[in-house]
Amino acid sequence: MAVREESKDGVAVPANAAVEARDLVRRYGEGSTAVEALRGVDIDVRSGELVAVMGPSGSGKSTLMHILAGLDKPTSGTVKIAGTEITELDDSHLTRLRRKHIGFVFQFFNLLPMLDAEENVLLPLSIAGEKPDKAWLDELLGKMGLDKRRDHRPAELSGGEQQRVAIARSLVSKPTILFADEPTGNLDSKTGGEILDLIRDSVDTYGQTTVMVTHEPRAASTADRILFLADGEIVQELHEGSTAADVLAVMSSLR
Amino acid sequence: MFLVALKGLAGRKLRAVLTAVAIVLGVAMISGTYVLTDTIKAAFSTVFTTVYAKTDAVVTGKVAFGNNANSNNLPPSFSASLLGKVRNLPGVAAADGGIGDLAHLVGRDGKVISGHGAPALAFSVHSGGDQRFNPLTLVSGAWPVGAHEIDIDEHTASTAHYEVGQSIGVIARGPTTKYRIAGIVKIGGVSSLGGATMAIFDFPTAQRIFHKEGKLDSIDIAAANGTSPAQLVSEIKPLLPPTAEVRTAQGQAKQATKDTNGFLSIINDFLLAFGGVALFVGTFVIANTLGITIAQRTRELATLRTLGANRRQVLLSVLLEALVIGIVASITGLFLGLALAKGLNAVFVHFGLNLPQAGTVFKTRTIVVALVVGILVTLLAALRPAIRATRVPPISAVREGAVLPVSRFARFSAQAALLTIGGSVALMLVGLFVSGLSTTQRLLAIGVGAAAVFLGVAMLAKTLVPPLARVLGWPATEIGGAAGELARGNAMRNPQRTASTASALMIGLALVTLVSVLASGLKTTFSDAVNSIFRGDYALTATDNFSPISVASATALKNVPGANVVSGVRAGDGKAFGHRINVTAVSGDIAKVIVVKWQDGSQATPGALRNDGAFVSKDYAKKHHLSVGSPVAVEVPSGKRLHLVLRGIFAPPKGGSPYGDVTISTQRFDAEYQNPQNLYAFVDMAGGVTAANTAKLTKALGNFPDAKIATASQFKKNQESGIDTLLNLLYVLLSLSIVISLFGIVNTLVLTVFERTRELGMLRAIGMTRRQVRRMIRHESIVTALIGAALGIPVGVVLALMVGRAIKYPAFTIPVGTLVVFVIAAILAGLLAAILPARRAGKLNVLQALQYE
Ligand SMILES: Nc1ncnc2c1ncn2[C@@H]1O[C@H](COP(=O)(O)OP(=O)(O)OP(=O)(O)O)[C@@H](O)[C@H]1O
């Protein structure tokens, strides 16, 4: 509730900006051993857009995602999600923001082992104390190809199936924005491809705004926009229509 | 969200069960205690109401200064003439007099048939007459008639295998006499009054046996129609001599119930205290187990946070988990208590306390207290881990190896621990030494102080674990090689965890050490005292070492050839300077067998007491400002006041005095006390202790199976056996807390094995054998147990020092042998606790372990 009110009172933002980050700096440690994981990153994500973040290992991709999602605080800079400045929010406001606006897909799935697939998917709703919409659940599970896996526990599912459960879980509450940090990082390339397709599909079908970190050059054909991070700075941006070869070219230039 | 908590719990059954055990055992102790004492109370109350069912009022003898349930002396008898006067009252429909006394039954082997500490009762019945007041019912046979018949209780008849028509010995005032069993009886509908043996005689026979001709111990009265019991009592009252009192039957039953209940309440509180200790230890186990589980679930909790769970939900979900464990464990404990009540009773019977039992009484109060306490304790223990769980940041869902943020106060933990220890020791000192506190305040201060000491040491333990583990783990590295080396490292890896686990054991060991140190000091001083006081060759005591014995047995020894001196110490109750006291009495020849130091007077003083002399101890004289020549007035049970003059003041050794508060001459004592008895007697034999002398004395006691002869050193041992019995009882009761702490170790290890699955897989993959894995777990367990011992034993010794000082404990000796046994026991406990976790670790499938996530 509070979140919605704040967004009403908030500063005017472009109507279609789901995420708006300015001048993000994240420093780990202090003094001579300090590491600057981000050094002044600006990023805007429009509603309904699928943004891929790429870059060499250690370039600050995960750090950026964590800060955008409110899991970590920047050393300086601001992040607005759905118009709300989140870097100063306290824990309970952040929690409410997460319930309403943020979805996550993790590299290691992070499913709860004691719950079956359906229960895992419904978890965000039950945490928020909301009633699940049966049709929506059926549609999601159908889309993810999990119809026959509803009552399987994570231990009884393949990696790809587990990640599909995780995606369904992140979509179930129709968040303003979905963050995915290397969602295919723990899968073979074929399964990973299927997962990328599903993400693209949810963007197209539901207009699900998504920010995704990936190492897959194929992401190029999937994403609307690709941001390249190197040494904590955005160094390049590719738009729709670029090819895997373009991506590889940029990547090798950064390495 | 709560589904997560519940399903999670269901998915971790073993862990949940191991956690619950701590509560189950503690709650079982509480519910068992209540069930036991309630059952005994109900049995007594049934007996008393049945006994007085047909009676409206009862006249009994009265000790001038009030009857005392724990007294050695029976109330004095009153003149039988009262019966006639009572019968003549208009409100009386019927009245009958009776005799009640103590008499041991003697079995075929010539030994006393033991009631396991329960009294050996004797009653009279009016065999030919009206049985309306008779509380007994015949099971078989008939009422005893004449000088040679007896009835006995069903319990004794069945346990000692006696039947109607057989002959059984009785020892009352004189030597054993044989009687023919005429009948077998029940009292108040139960076959046994707590194992008490019963000898029932014809009324005139009872009077003769107990030397109560022309006297009565009780009168049962039925009111005439229209007279209420209260009216009856007020009619009778004016007729009574000062040594008798009258109560309505209801009042009498109530009084009797109250006397037994008072005693049972002490047992109840005593046992509850151990239940409390067990639960206290249990909180450590639960808090630790939950703490570990939560640390292991960091990622899961963080994921929940990223999915929108707030701190409150996390807190509640952990508490919910604890609540479920608490409820299930408490209910299990509640019912286990029913079984434990039987076990506790068996323990008491074993230690010589046999109490009557009827149908098991399971009161609502028992259920409520057991459940509430069990659940609250679990929740309380879960609070800290639950709060820690709320501090898990959402980012831990994605960051490998994220650790829980430490509390802001963590770096002050050592200081806080020292502060806690200091504060609690101060509180204990207040409870122990500050005068003017009530017993409740004192016990509260000591109890809370001791609990806080344990808490403080547990808090400090974290700091102490690494150095302790380094030292105590050294043998493991020597014996266990690489496995031992790893075990020591593992014990030091998470000091907090090892500390909490060891702390639970520390509490039990500290308490065990406390009692053993106190008992050892008590024994040493007692033994020193006996050595310095007693100069006789032999001691004559009751077979149970503490009951008073008939004077006749001592007299019998006087005729043994070579017995130079046989001198007894009489004992009875009295009242002086407004307080109930122990009165003892001696004759002049006691000086030859008991030697004490005299502050005023000499070894000749006991012989110079004559009719009005008395001597007291130094402390008693000081307390009442007495000096030689001071008048001392002692009231005896008959109500008579003896006006005595102080003739001497002796200084008893620290370990205890051979005499009571006030000692008078045997001649005066025998004149004033009905049925005088010896506490003990000492014998000086020509030739000292020899086999021949022992045989002669034992033979002379042939007819007195309630008495036995012991050499001075046997006597010392026998007297100490009381301390040993109490000590063993305490050990048994404290072992419950130790068992709980063992489950704590099992728990920690199981969780640790689980947590290190991958690591164990790696160790196996690089060539560690199953045996080595098991050995590693075992050594870790032993190191943890040894840390518990290293903390607990010193704490126990320090507590003993404090408590010992407070109760003016004379000697402080450290029972090194016993403490070494405790350390060995701790090692064994560690081994025992490691069995299950080591098996699990050994069974790990290398491949699966490596894939484990
Ligand atoms: N908690 C931390 N403490 C200190 N330094 C950190 C921490 N987390 C990340 N870093 C540093 O910040 C930099 C960026 O890390 P980040 O995890 O964002 O990289 P990344 O782009 O996600 O790399 P990868 O592709 O390997 O996941 C790295 O140099 C890393 O060492």
Ligand SMILES: [Mg+2]
């Ligand atoms: Mg990363």
